[in-house]
Amino acid sequence: MYRIIIDRSLCSGFGSCAELAPEIFELDGEGLASVRVGTSDDAAVLDAAAACPMAAISVIEEQAA
Numbered sequence: 001m002y003r004i005i006i007d008r009s010l011c012s013g014f015g016s017c018a019e020l021a022p023e024i025f026e027l028d029g030e031g032l033a034s035v036r037v038g039t040s041d042d043a044a045v046l047d048a049a050a051a052c053p054m055a056a057i058s059v060i061e062e063q064a065a
């Protein structure tokens, strides 16, 4: 399980994350990324975090409770 955190002060709204994992990330009305879900099992979150040019996405791996 991955917990996803976006530092919106770093986000520049390129949208790479939303392209790679649209079910997890979306661009809001301000053009900044926000998370649709706080946690996911989808490894696409790692790709999205790696693809972010601003390194605004943190992914923390958590053990399922």
Ligand code: SF4
Residues within 6 Å of the ligand: 006, 010, 011, 012, 013, 014, 015, 016, 017, 018, 025, 032, 033, 051, 052, 053, 054, 055, 056, 057
């Ligand atoms: S890839 Fe990074 S900079 Fe681009 S919208 Fe997503 S969080 Fe923001």
